[in-house]
Amino acid sequence: MGNGMNKVMPGLFIGNYRDSKDYQQLDRYGITHIVSIHDSPRRFHP
Numbered sequence: 001m002g003n004g005m006n007k008v009m010p011g012l013f014i015g016n017y018r019d020s021k022d023y024q025q026l027d028r029y030g031i032t033h034i035v036s037i038h039d040s041p042r043r044f045h046p
Contacts, residue, residue, distance in 0.1 A: 004025075005019045005025065020036070
């Protein structure tokens with residue numbers, strides 16, 4: 001679904017919006033929290 005995240009360091013990945021919606025990928029890497037930076041605030045995850 002996403003373009004593929006890049007591992008910056010252990011426990012820290014960088015990716016795009018599509019990566020943040022790819023629940024299989026999030027589960028595979030054990031990602032439980034997302035920090036989103038963009039020009040207009042919107043809540044993407046509950």
